[in-house]
Amino acid sequence: MLQGKLVRLRAVERADLPAFVRWFNDLEVTRFLLRSPPMGMEEEERWFEHLRDREERVFSIETLDGKLIGNIGIIHVDYHDRKADIGIAIGEKDHWSRGYGRDAINVLLGYMFDEMNLERVWLYADQKNERAVSCYEKCGFKREGLLRHNHFKNDEYADDVIMAVIREDWRRAHPL
């Protein structure tokens, strides 16, 4: 379990699944996520059963008073290049734009750079997802380029911004 200023990251428990299903069936929540509704409970249970065999590591985000508000994951870890990509969703909309996602990302970045010894953490953000892009920038991510028509969502091809934070950026902002 890792604790930040506003949130804790902990393992995903079976009891979290109904909330995940609720979030991932919400069009507003999934507006900029790769996954689109519908999502079924059984499908989510199958995902949970195989979570341990999967390369990705997903964590539940809870507030310090224990309310489950989202999840965050390390999706692929490449130990040769020492890089990984991450994904995050804050599913409880009343917790949007209040710094919870940013705190969760900062906690995870600290772990990835200072414990996992990674060199680069990157992600794709939908270019239209300004709230997310500005959050990632506040976390130290820099825009590296634009991937045109990189995914199909809501009846159209959408452009992704590729963003990354590298170890020296992180260290400058978080000296040892």
Add this chain to the structure above:
Amino acid sequence: MLKGKRIGLRPLETTDTWLMYRWFNDQRVLEDLGAEHMCFATSMEEEAEFVVSMTRDTGSVWFLIEMLEGHEPIGVVGLANIDQRNAAAELRIVVGEPSRWGQGLGREAIGLVLDYGFDTRNLHRIWLRVASYNQRAISCYRASGFVDEGTYRQDHFHKGRWQDARRMSILVDDHRRKKDASG
């Protein structure tokens, strides 16, 4: 139950999963272990499977450390990697309740495990690995009779730096001599 002055050791049971879950998800506890764990978080179901495998493994033996008064569980200790051929094993201990740190309870538990390992299991040598920044543990092991054997240089990455680990051991004769000396 193996009894000391303030604590006792009883076999680890699968019903102890909740305790293990709590201890092994506590950053204060994991911090000292020298990056042994794949990840900072373990789910209840993963921990349950892990505890089942610990209780079934014939190559190791695990005890819950309990306060004699009130039976409050405070940690787990065991001998792992039991090598029958060479009569050797690795000592592992975690006091999972930070409120119980610094009271010599871990040292008491180690004394009981050493007695068990040497007197009951007829071991010849008990060794351990410890993170070099875990001074609290190192002084406890020294006080228990463990001797420094060497350094694993830049053994693991922690807090943004490469960190050393140490290997220490105690032989059956060291242990007997120490016990005779203290009467």
